[in-house]
Amino acid sequence: MADLPQDQAGPQELTDRVARLEAQVAWLLQRQQAPAPPAAPARPRPVPPAAAALPRKELSPVVWIAGAGAAIFLAGAIFFFRWAIQQGWLGAELRFLLGLLAGGGIAAVAAKLILGEDRRLGVALLLAGLGTLQFTFRAGAMAYHFYPAALGLAAAALVTLVAGGLAARGRSGGALTVALVSGLAAPLVFSQGGHHEVALALYLAVLMAATLAVPYLAGLGGTWHGARWTALLGTWLLLLPACAEVLKADASLLALLLVLHLALAGGWAWLPGREEKPGTPTVLWLIASILATSYGWLLWKRLDLAPEAFALPVLAVAALNLALVKPLRRRLDSRQADWGLLALAAGHLALAVPVALAWRWVGPLWGAFALGLAWASLQAEDSEYAQEATALRWLAAGLALLTTLRWAFHGLDSLFFHGSGLTPILNPAFAEGALAAAAWFMLTRRGGPLGLIAFLALEVTANVTLAFEAARLVQWLQASGSRGWGPSRAASIAMTLVWALSGAWQWMRGLGQRDAARRALLIAGYAWMGIASFKLIASDLDRADTPLRALAFLGVGAIGMAAAILAHRHHPEGNA
Secondary structure (H helix, E strand, O other): OOOOOHHHHHHHHHHHHHHHHHHHHHHHHHHHHOOOOOOOOOOOOOOOOOOOOOOOOOOOHHHHHHHHHHHHHHHHHHHHHHHHHHHOOOOHHHHHHHHHHHHHHHHHHHHHHHHOOOHHHHHHHHHHHHHHHHHHHHHHHHHOOOOOHHHHHHHHHHHHHHHHHHHHHHOOHHHHHHHHHHHHHHHHHOOOOOOOHHHHHHHHHHHHHHHHHHHHHHOOOOOOHHHHHHHHHHHHHHHHHHHHHOOHHHHHHHHHHHHHHHHHHHHHHHOOOOOOOOOOHHHHHHHHHHHHHHHHHHHHHHOOOOHHHHHHHHHHHHHHHHHOHHHHHHHHOOOOOHHHHHHHHHHHHHHHHHHHOOHHHHHHHHHHHHHHHHHHHHHHHOOOOHHHHHHHHHHHHHHHHHHHHHHHHHHOHHHHEOOOOOOOOOOHHHHHHHHHHHHHHHHOOOOHHHHHHHHHHHHHHHHHHHHHHHHHHHHHHHOOOOOOEOOOHHHHHHHHHHHHHHHHHHHHHHHOOOHHHHHHHHHHHHHHHHHHHHHHHHHHHHHOOHHHHHHHHHHHHHHHHHHHHHHHHHOHHHHO
């Protein structure tokens, strides 16, 4: 069969080719319209160590070197001027002028740095500048006699005021600290002796009021701890010799200035910083309140007033602390200061009552306040102010320790006399011991190092108080009326029985506890039963006749057997 003509096969082939071309074009168009795949993320280029940001430090080596250089410069200036004077090179006027130029130049450079970008270096140089100026002012007044010392003090105060303004403009707490140091040192530098206590207190009040304005002008300052602590401690350290050495004629005016200083101390503690809350305000106010009360007592004695009447200003300070609770709650926007203020009020009450009544009741009163503070610390732990609870707990421990020491040194003297005349239970010695023991018991609830210390103190105060009170009861029942050293024989045996009973009770109680409480109570039980046995053999046998010896052995033995029987019944697992 013959082949088909060429023109008959062409159309079919062309159709296939067109179909393939259309498919390829569609594929190309689809690929062109598809989104481009995301580029792979570029790897971060490592930053060279030199270009990496260095962590910011509190004090750089530059500041340390500048501070050391400033101190060395001051010493060198002093030695140079002394040497120049010896050589006769510099006259008084030229030396004074060079001192002003050097101090003023250094202070000007420091001001430029403080207002610029390097405040800490500027503060270090400011110290050198103010020190040089103050040394120059003193030389002009004390050595060259160009002007009186009072005018030199005024010049130093003026320089301090300018430094305070610089601190306010630069918002620098370090510059304010340097200004305060300069202002506080000025009275010592220009002192000429004599009685100028009122003038010193007035100068310090003006200095504190002027520098207190710096935080308000700067809008902050609540965290300027260096300036605030310098203002408080420096002022009250200078007021101490003033209150101790003031003349009787000036004591009344100095007492009024002392009240003003307490108000200024409150301002430094609570008020600085409009844009932030003050740091550590309670501690600062605590120190100021205690020092004001102590200095007030010095002035009270200088005025020869009745000691009992001093309870009135102490009560006034206690009332002031109570009145500050609500305003400071608004200032801090929290109850942070409540517990501290209440503790201060309680402490001043603890001082005022025995001063007004009789000193022999101070022990029970301290114990009562220690118990109250310990209870308050437990209550505060359940709130959001755990930090205040810790402070209250340690304050309660300190007051309980004072009560325990007074009980140990003074409250037990009456036991060593027959017929002491004290009624059992109703006497200050028992009240001191019982309240101290109750406070120590509450402090054991928290645990930790303070809990361990409180447990040991509780063992001593509770057991000795109970034993001595039992001995006092026996002597009171004997009603011998005789006086002599040491407890009677029966009273001594009563102490032994109390310690044996306490040891047996703690031993049985420990069998039902777990872990640390179990070990502590078991050890305490063994210790007190051992002490009772040793005392029975070493002391009671020599001092007692046959009936009392029989009573002592029967009592101690019965306590031991009863403890063993009860422990076997209630805690059979503890027999091992």
